[in-house]
Amino acid sequence: MAIDPPSASAGNPAPARPLRRDAQRNREALLTAARSCFAEQGMEAPLEQVAKRAGVAIGTLYRHFPTRLDLVQATFAEKLAVWREAAEKAVTMDDAWAGLCHFLETMCELQSQDRGFNDLASIRLPESACLAGAQTRIRELGVHIVERAQEQGSLRPDLTPEDLAFVIWSHSRVTEATHAIAPDAxxxxxYLLLDGFRTDRAHPLPAPPLTEEQLYRAMISLGGNGACGA
Amino acid sequence: MAIDPPSASAGNPAPARPLRRDAQRNREALLTAARSCFAEQGMEAPLEQVAKRAGVAIGTLYRHFPTRLDLVQATFAEKLAVWREAAEKAVTMDDAWAGLCHFLETMCELQSQDRGFNDLASIRLPESACLAGAQTRIRELGVHIVERAQEQGSLRPDLTPEDLAFVIWSHSRVTEATHAIAPDAxxxxxYLLLDGFRTDRAHPLPAPPLTEEQLYRAMISLGGNGACGA
DNA sequence: AGAGAATATGAGGCACCCCTCCGGTTGGTA
DNA sequence: TACCAACCGGAGGGGTGCCTCATATTCTCT
Structure with a gap:
């Protein structure tokens, strides 16, 4: 993903000679350390701490992952896949409302277990990032999830897929606040928010939905100093 | 609040000789600068930038406000008062649901206009802070606001005053994300969340409410590096 | 006008984090 | 076994922000 002979940017050309054994070991130690640091402190955890926790020098970290974004992507690829699978499953569920709940609940669960994922879910990676594709796919699935639930009449019709971002963002801070005190809060x-999503009870909303473009810009603006540079 | 001859901690004993004219000028410049820095960047804005924007050296800032907390409190006293007045008014409104909306809408508006206030509303100041009393008062009023709306039957009965913290927290991140892109989003x-608060539509909630003590601990845990030290 | 207290200044020490670079080390192969 | 490319270590330069303190300046009162 970073190391190796020149070229090999997209992920398939040269088979890339396997890593030396010590390098392989270090790479895995780094990923393990990154997972725990990011989970505790978010995507902006000091890289020097990741290196220390991996029992490796800082230079070694940079050799394997030249930028923070590289490390973030390698660290969260799996969890992003879990989220995506939840979305894929949601669109196949007979009860579209249950599908929506499954999608959101899985997402929130992942967010609440991992501050880094919490950060990642809230933002949009740069186009160049290899995980950006997964984010895009999840968004497509989100559109279907919303549409199906509206067709079945369970989801209020004035809700748009962009409104799902409200769930991500609002949950983000709620779970950050309560995580250590009441892990299930x-x-x-x-479910309070979801009760507001149901068709029965819908009252007119006071502001228009975000456009897709606004949504992207909003997600990018949250990027701050995280892994979002370029 | 910080300067001046010894003693004078609570705010009434020695009349405390008035500030010299230059000191008075600087103090006001600092508050103005702090308001704009905090509004833009939150309560953790670099103090050196506040000083620079005030056209004053960093030492001067520390002379007037020995700790960040001192500066934060002086900066936000007025906005906290506005919030509190909204709460006082809310409990007098005939329509308790309208009162709840007025309270929350005012709060959210303040949060969305000012990142610093957004931070402040999410956390709990230390007991020693002079603004802590206002926070406590607002909380008391929140209890009444909730109770009245439940008595009138408009607010779902399984909601507790602690749940209002969800509004603060969730709004906090939503407004941070959308503030620059769609200021009214x-x-x-x-209102999606409020639709979930209404009595009609209430579905059983999957987790118990926070206790008051959990709420406080959660708010403190968000304090991070902000103005919350000691 | 002059003295003295109050105030302002800003360089500087400390801590944190970023990222680079080059000499030393090691794994795997001939 | 010996070689060398790949790898590792960690000191160090750069940046930011916190806070303090000795010195210089300015107000105010007599």
């Missing part, structure tokens, strides 16, 4: 918040 | 989120 976020479910209460989620 | 937060109203949409707020």
């Amino acid at each position: 976020w479910r209460r918040h989620l | 937060w109203r949409r989120h707020l």
Whole structure:
């Protein structure tokens, strides 16, 4: 993903000679350390701490992952896949409302377990990032999830897929606040919000939905100093 | 609040000789600068930037406000008062649901206009802070606001005053994301959540409410590096 | 006008984090 | 076994922000 002979940017050309054994070991130690650091402190955890926790010098970290974004992507690829699978499954569920709940609940669960994922879910990676594709796919699935639930009449018709970002963002801070004190409290918040999503009870909303473009810009603006540079 | 001859901690004993004219001028310049820095960047804005914007050296800032907390409190006293007045008014409104909306909408508006206030609303100041009393008062009023709306039957009965913190927290991140892109989008989120608060539509919630003590601990845990030291 | 207290200044020490670079080390192969 | 490319270590230069303190300046009162 970073190391290796020149070229090999997209992920398929040269088979790239396997890593030396010590390098392989270090790479894995780094990923393990990154997972725990990011989970505790978010995507902006000091890289020097990741290196220390991996029992490796800082130079070694940079050799394997030249930028923070490289490390973030390698660290979260799996969890992003879990989220994506939840979305894929959601669109196949007979009860579209249950599908929506499954999608959102899985997402929130991942967010609440991992501050780094919490950060990642809230933002949009740069186009160049290899995980950006997964984000895009999840968004497509989100559109279907919303449409199906509206067709079945369970989801209020004035809700747009962009409104799902409200769930991500609002849950983000709620879980950050309650995580250490009441690890399940976020479910209460989620279901309060979901009650507001149902068709019965819908009252007119006071502001128009975000456009897709606004949504992207909003997600990018949250990027701050995280892994979002370029 | 910080300067001046010894003693004079609570705010009434020695009349405390008035500030010299230059000191008075600087103090006001500092507050103005702090308001704009905090509004843009949150409560953790670099103090050196506040000083620079005030056209004053860093030492001067520390002379007037020995700790960040001192500066934060002086900066936000007025906005906290506005919030509190909204709460006082809310409990007098005939329609308790309208009162709840007025309270929350005012709060969210303040949060969305000012990142610093957004931070401040999410956390709990230390007992020693002079603004802590206002926070406590607002909380008391929040209890009444909730109770009245439940008595009138408009607010779902399984909601507790602690759940109002979900509004603060969730709005916090939503407005941070959308503030620069769609300044009114937060109203949409707020009213989605409020639709979930109504009595009709209430579905059983999957997690118990926070206790008061959990709420405080959660708010403190968000304090991070902000103005919350000691 | 002059003295003295109050105030302002800003360089500087400390801590944190970023990222680079080059000499030393090691794994795997001939 | 010996070689060398690949790899590792970690000191160090750069940047930011915090806070302090000795010195210089300015107000105010007599």
